[in-house]
Amino acid sequence: MKQRVNSPASPAGAELVPAGTPFDDLGVAVSCGEPLAHHTWLGTGGAAAYFCEPVDADALARIVGRCRERGIPLRVIGGGSNVLVPAAGFPGMVLRLSAPAFGAIEVQGNVVRAGAGAKLVHVVSAAVQAGLSGLETLVDVPGTVGGALVGNAGGHGGDIGERVRDVTVMVADGGTETRERGRLAFESRWSNLDDCIILGCRLELDQEDAGLLTKRMQKQWIVGRSQQPIGTRSVAMMFKDPLGTTAESLVVQSGARDLRCGEASVYAPHANYVVAGPRCTSDDVRGLVESVRTRVREKLGVELTPLIEVW
Numbered sequence: 001m002k003q004r005v006n007s008p009a010s011p012a013g014a015e016l017v018p019a020g021t022p023f024d025d026l027g028v029a030v031s032c033g034e035p036l037a038h039h040t041w042l043g044t045g046g047a048a049a050y051f052c053e054p055v056d057a058d059a060l061a062r063i064v065g066r067c068r069e070r071g072i073p074l075r076v077i078g079g080g081s082n083v084l085v086p087a088a089g090f091p092g093m094v095l096r097l098s099a100p101a102f103g104a105i106e107v108q109g110n111v112v113r114a115g116a117g118a119k120l121v122h123v124v125s126a127a128v129q130a131g132l133s134g135l136e137t138l139v140d141v142p143g144t145v146g147g148a149l150v151g152n153a154g155g156h157g158g159d160i161g162e163r164v165r166d167v168t169v170m171v172a173d174g175g176t177e178t179r180e181r182g183r184l185a186f187e188s189r190w191s192n193l194d195d196c197i198i199l200g201c202r203l204e205l206d207q208e209d210a211g212l213l214t215k216r217m218q219k220q221w222i223v224g225r226s227q228q229p230i231g232t233r234s235v236a237m238m239f240k241d242p243l244g245t246t247a248e249s250l251v252v253q254s255g256a257r258d259l260r261c262g263e264a265s266v267y268a269p270h271a272n273y274v275v276a277g278p279r280c281t282s283d284d285v286r287g288l289v290e291s292v293r294t295r296v297r298e299k300l301g302v303e304l305t306p307l308i309e310v311w
């Protein structure tokens with residue numbers, strides 16, 4: 001008797017064959033039950049029902065089309081630095097654009113073309129080396145170009161959206177389109193790119209002396225890194241900065257800096273970060289974010305907006 005590998009009852013001695021997936025006939029490698037904790041900075045959360053790292057846009061389109069036909073929910077994970085996966089995992093397809101086809105970075109004049117899977121830090125360095133300014137304040141933001149565009153990553157020195165000329169995306173039927181600047185909206189840690197898979201973008205930058213720019217980027221890197229938790233990658237930024245102040249200062253003023261929930265605690269030196277201990281769960285992180293938010297509301301009357309996205 002043959003049993004499917006994923007069957008709950010596989011009697012000892014039964015011959016095992018791989019379980020079928022809705023993607024088996026597409027010629028694309030899809031795995032079942034991939035632990036998403038391996039792909040997020042916090043390192044918590046459950047598994048994806050289906051997981052795929054397509055080799056190119058054609059393979060991606062086949063997966064996207066099949067998800068649409070079968071009503072399978074779909075998410076993209078970038079660097080996983082702004083995602084909190086619940087313990088139950090994700091009951092659909094999770095895509096990661098890690099293949100070289102999605103990671104190219106090219107400089108043409110004052111324009112940088114970057115694939116969605118490229119690391120933001122690599123794009124910033126390529127621009128600076130080419131003597132192009134406008135991105136250097138983003139050098140300490142972890143993650144990919146795709147993640148940065150979705151959340152309009154940035155800080156006090158500006159954000160990525162200010163530099164976007166256009167963004168190429170894949171839509172729900174697997175087709176691609178290029179959205180010009182006029183169709184795009186970027187606000188503080190938000191964009192209207194939440195209905196598509198981002199494939200890449202073109203960023204318009206200013207010409208400047210590469211030596212001076214390199215020094216500025218290095219300074220930003222040192223300052224930025226000195227404000228992030230050291231010695232661990234199991235961290236996330238909790239809240240967006242409200243207009244005119246910082247989330248960190250509100251957390252400190254409200255006395256929430258000492259809060260913890262299970263194995264999740266506020267990083268005291270820079271109190272807008274949550275640090276996940278070795279046995280931390282996603283519920284711990286969620287609980288802590290809610291406790292901090294409640295404390296700030298009760299003590300200061302300010303409603304903080306979470307930055308980290310709960311799947």
Ligand SMILES: Cc1cc2nc3c(=O)[nH]c(=O)nc-3n(C[C@H](O)[C@H](O)[C@H](O)COP(=O)(O)OP(=O)(O)OC[C@H]3O[C@@H](n4cnc5c(N)ncnc54)[C@H](O)[C@@H]3O)c2cc1C
Pocket residue numbers: 041075076077078079080081082083097116117140141142143144145146147148149150151152153154155189196197198199228229235236237309
């Ligand atoms: C230590 C630390 C420091 C940070 N500092 C900053 C900071 O200074 N400024 C700031 O803005 N943020 C900061 N963040 C938050 C985070 O790094 C940013 O939001 C980052 O841009 C997320 O990129 P990512 O690739 O990791 O995205 P992920 O966390 O993987 O995903 C974030 C969202 O983008 C979506 N997404 C990712 N790629 C694609 C794609 N190709 N197509 C469609 N959707 C996609 C995901 O589905 C998800 O909705 C920090 C986080 C940490 C842990």
